[in-house]
Amino acid sequence: xxxxIHHPTTIDPDETLSLDEAHExxxxxxxxxxxxxxxxVILLFLTALTVWTSNIHEIVIGHSVIEIGPTPxxxxxxxxxxxxxxxVAAYFMHLKYDKPMNTVVVGATMxxxxxxxxxxxxxxxxxxxxxxxxxxxIVVGGNKHLDADGNRVDGAGVTQxxxxxxxxxxxxxxxxxxxxxxxxxxxxxxxxxxASDDHADDH
Amino acid sequence: MTSVTTTNGDAGxxxxxxxxxxxxxxxxxxxxxxxEAEAAKLGxxxxxxxxxxxxxxxxxxxxxxxxxxxxxxxxxxxxxxxxKIGFANTCVLLLSSYTVVLAIRAAQQNKKNWILIHLLITxxxxxxxxxVKIGWEYIPKIQKGELPGGLFTYYNPQxxxxxxxxxxYWISTATHGFHVLVGIFVISWAMxxxxxxxxxxxxxxxxxNVGLYWHIVDIIWIFLFPLLYxx
Numbered sequence: 392x393x394x395x396i397h398h399p400t401t402i403d404p405d406e407t408l409s410l411d412e413a414h415e416x417x418x419x420x421x422x423x424x425x426x427x428x429x430x431x432v433i434l435l436f437l438t439a440l441t442v443w444t445s446n447i448h449e450i451v452i453g454h455s456v457i458e459i460g461p462t463p464x465x466x467x468x469x470x471x472x473x474x475x476x477x478x479v480a481a482y483f484m485h486l487k488y489d490k491p492m493n494t495v496v497v498g499a500t501m502x503x504x505x506x507x508x509x510x511x512x513x514x515x516x517x518x519x520x521x522x523x524x525x526x527x528x529i530v531v532g533g534n535k536h537l538d539a540d541g542n543r544v545d546g547a548g549v550t551q552x553x554x555x556x557x558x559x560x561x562x563x564x565x566x567x568x569x570x571x572x573x574x575x576x577x578x579x580x581x582x583x584x585x586a587s588d589d590h591a592d593d594h
Numbered sequence: 595m596t597s598v599t600t601t602n603g604d605a606g607x608x609x610x611x612x613x614x615x616x617x618x619x620x621x622x623x624x625x626x627x628x629x630e631a632e633a634a635k636l637g638x639x640x641x642x643x644x645x646x647x648x649x650x651x652x653x654x655x656x657x658x659x660x661x662x663x664x665x666x667x668x669x670x671x672x673x674x675x676x677x678k679i680g681f682a683n684t685c686v687l688l689l690s691s692y693t694v695v696l697a698i699r700a701a702q703q704n705k706k707n708w709i710l711i712h713l714l715i716t717x718x719x720x721x722x723x724x725x726v727k728i729g730w731e732y733i734p735k736i737q738k739g740e741l742p743g744g745l746f747t748y749y750n751p752q753x754x755x756x757x758x759x760x761x762x763y764w765i766s767t768a769t770h771g772f773h774v775l776v777g778i779f780v781i782s783w784a785m786x787x788x789x790x791x792x793x794x795x796x797x798x799x800x801x802x803n804v805g806l807y808w809h810i811v812d813i814i815w816i817f818l819f820p821l822l823y824x825x
Binding site: 421422424427428431434435438439441442445461462464465468469471472475476479480482483484485489490492493496497499500501503504507508511512515516 | 632635636639640642643646647650651653654657658660661662664665667668677681684685688689691692694695696698699702802805806809810812813816817819820821824825
C-alpha cells in the first residue's frame with residue numbers, strides 16, 4: 392500500500408499528517424488471518440464444550456457418584472460464555488489492538504451491568520431474611536391469588552424466609568398470612584406491624 | 595481540502611479514475627483520517643454499550659426468576675427448547691462473525707470482490723439464523739400455545755411458572771432477532787458501499803463499525819444460548 396502514497400489526492404498543506412507515510416491511513420493494524428482463524432476454531436470448540444458439559448448430570452469417581460445440579464451447570468455455562476465473549480471482543484472486535492479507550496467503555500458498561508443485576512439479586516434474595524416481606528405469587532392473568540370462589544388464598548404470597556422470621560412467632564398475634572393484592576415490588580412493611588394489621592383486617 | 599481530484603493524470607497510475615476510497619478525505623475538523631476512524635469507532639463502542647445495557651434488562655429478569663424458581667426454570671428450558679437448534683444457530687453466528695473479520699481483512703488488502711463474498715456469506719448466515727428461529731421455533735411455539743405470560747395456553751405445562759420462562763425467552767430472542775434483521779440491512783448497505791468501491795486499505799471505517807455491530811449481536815447470542823437452551 393505504500394506506493395499509493397504518491398497519489399496527490401489532496402494538495403491541502405494542512406493534510407500533511409494524513410499523508411505522512413507512517414500514519415497514512417485511518418487504520419494501521421492489519422487483521423492477522425492465522426490468529427483470527429484460531430479464535431474462530433476455539434469459539435466453535437467452546438460452543439461444543441458448553442453443550443457437552445450441560446449434559447453431564449453426574450460424575451463417577453470410583454464407587455462414589457457426584458450429582459451435578461442445575462446451579463453448577465449454569466455457572467459452568469456462564470464461565471464458558473464469558474471466555475467466548477472475551478475472545479470475540481478482544482480479537483474479532485479488535486479491542487486487543489485498539490486504543491484502550493474502547494476497552495474502558497466496555498469495562499464501564501460491564502460495571503453498570505454488574506451493579507444492575509448484582510444489586511437487584513442482592514435485594515430480592517435478602518428480602519424476608521432481614522425484615523418480614525411479602526412475595527405475591529405470580530399467576531397467569533395477574534397476581535390476584537384468589538381461588539375459584541373469589542376468596543383470598545390463605546398463606547399465599549409470603550416467602551418461606553418471611554414466615555420463619557415473622558414477628559408473629561414472637562408476638563403471638565395472628566396477623567394472618569393472607570395479605571392480598573400486594574405485589575412484591577414496592578411495599579415496604581419493614582417490620583411495621585401496623586401496616587400488616589391494616590391488610591389483615593380487610594377481609 | 596476541497597481540491598480532491600477524482601481523475602488525476604499526475605498520480606502515476608495511468609490516469610485512471612481514483613476509487614472513492616482512494617479519493618476519500620477526512621472531515622475538515624479532523625487532524626487526519628486516523629483520528630477520524632478512531633473517533634467513529636469510539637462512538638460505535640458507546641452505542642454498543644447501550645445495546646449491552648438494553649439486553650442486560652432481560653438478563654436481569656432472567657436472573658431474578660432463575661433465583662426464585664430454579665427447578666421450574668431447568669424443566670422449562672429442557673422441555674421447550676432444543677439445544678440442537680440453539681447449537682446450530684450459535685455455530686452459524688460464529689461463522690458469520692468470522693466472515694466479517696475476513697471482509698475487513700479483504701478491505702485492508704484492497705480485494706473488493708472478497709469483501710463482497712465474505713459479507714454475502716455473513717448475510718446468508720444471518721438469514722439462516724432467522725429462518726431457523728422463525729420456522730423451527732417461533733411458528734411451532736405459536737401453534738402449540740407456548741407463549742409468554744397470559745397468552746400461555748400449552749396443554750402440558752412443566753411447572754407453575756412456564757409462562758414466565760417463555761416470556762423471557764420470547765422477549766430476549768425476539769429483540770435479538772430484530773437486531774439480526776437490522777444487521778442484514780446494515781451489512782447489505784456495507785455491501786453496496788463495497789461494490790461502489792468505498793472500502794480500501796486506507797478507508798473502511800463504516801465497514802468496521804458494521805462489523806462491530808454484528809459482533810455484539812453475536813456476543814449477546816453467546817450468552818442467550820446457554821442461558822435459555824442449556825440450563
